[in-house]
Amino acid sequence: MLAHPDDAETMAGGTLLTWARRGDRITLCLITDGDKGTSDPDDTREAVVARRTVEQERAAARLGADVLRLGYADGELQPTIELRRDIVRVIREVRPDLVLTNDPTTWFRHGTYINHPDHRIAGHACVEALYPAVKKASYFPELGLEPHVVAEVWLGLTDHPDAYVDITDVLADKIDLICEHTSQFEPANTRLAFTRIAAAAGQPRGLAAAEAFRTLRLARSTVQALAGSHAPGNQD
Ligand SMILES: [Zn+2]
Numbered sequence: 001m002l003a004h005p006d007d008a009e010t011m012a013g014g015t016l017l018t019w020a021r022r023g024d025r026i027t028l029c030l031i032t033d034g035d036k037g038t039s040d041p042d043d044t045r046e047a048v049v050a051r052r053t054v055e056q057e058r059a060a061a062r063l064g065a066d067v068l069r070l071g072y073a074d075g076e077l078q079p080t081i082e083l084r085r086d087i088v089r090v091i092r093e094v095r096p097d098l099v100l101t102n103d104p105t106t107w108f109r110h111g112t113y114i115n116h117p118d119h120r121i122a123g124h125a126c127v128e129a130l131y132p133a134v135k136k137a138s139y140f141p142e143l144g145l146e147p148h149v150v151a152e153v154w155l156g157l158t159d160h161p162d163a164y165v166d167i168t169d170v171l172a173d174k175i176d177l178i179c180e181h182t183s184q185f186e187p188a189n190t191r192l193a194f195t196r197i198a199a200a201a202g203q204p205r206g207l208a209a210a211e212a213f214r215t216l217r218l219a220r221s222t223v224q225a226l227a228g229s230h231a232p233g234n235q236d
Contacts, residue, residue: 001087001101001126003077003118005034005056006181009063011156012100013174014167014198015211016063021170026065027094030056031083031122036074037184051183059180068094077121079128085140087129092145099150101126103158103214119157127153130218151219161212164205171198171209 002008008016008028020026034052035045053069060067070086077083091099104123106115133139135147154163167174175194179187195209202210 001029001031001090001099001122003031003102003116003122004037004074005030005052006059006178006184007102007119007122008065008100009059009174009177009181010194011102012154012211012213013063013177014170014209015100015154015165015213016065017170017173017177018165018167020064026063027068027096028060028063028065029068029070029087029090029094031070031087031125032072032074032077032118033069034074048183052181055181055183059177062177062180075118077118077125079121079125083125084129084133085143087126088133088140089143089145091129091134091150092143092148095148096150098152098154099126099130100154100156100213103155103160106157106159109157109159115157123155149219151217153216153218155214155216156211158212158214160214161201161204163213163215164202164207164210165213166202166207166209167198167211168202168207168209171195174198 002011007030016026033049034056035048037052038048056067068090070083070090072083102115102119102123104120104127106120106123109115130150130153135149137147171194175191178185178190178194198209198211201212202208204212
């Protein structure tokens with residue numbers, strides 16, 4: 001559940017490749033259509049969306065992922081009840097075991113840049129959809145969809161990582177995924193930048209290349225977690 005057409009590949013491309021290759025089904029839900037992703041003042045919104053959709057479809061095909069698009073405007077995302085309902089609908093339809101989105105608490109990164117507000121809001125809206133709405137039938141009954149329990153949530157672009165995925169063997173493939181977004185990334189600089197990012201992410205665990213996430217295991221109740229039990233359960 002991500003804001004922009006290239007967010008899955010840049011934030012978690014190595015992890016998603018690893019999961020896809022072990023046989024997991026991957027569905028990318030893109031909340032905006034990335035229509036602000038241009039520096040050409042003569043570009044129309046339609047032209048940008050068409051270009052980025054083609055690029056994203058190529059990347060998704062290379063990854064082996066299905067794609068859903070919610071069609072919100074790029075750069076204008078807000079945590080509205082309409083967005084929460086749309087996310088609940090997608091999660092109840094797709095019924096994933098794991099949801100990957102942005103850490104909604106990340107305002108800044110590395111003391112050098114401000115996180116894109118769409119990233120924060122995508123994570124914010126997704127977290128609010130996951131609890132309690134997705135799993136309680138009394139929320140959005142008009143959708144006519146069965147509630148669903150998501151077992152795990154992984155949050156990327158985080159300052160509080162607790163899970164490190166070794167992407168050493170798939171780093172080159174991750175960069176190829178990113179480079180499918182030809183209007184956004186220049187190959188030589190992208191290769192250099194994402195090799196450095198992966199090395200920095202892996203450094204705390206001695207990995208040559210990694211992606212790091214903050215994780216939640218929702219299918220355990222607070223009581224069970226405190227007791228150290230691994231039995232599934234939910235806390236309402
Ligand atoms: Zn983005």
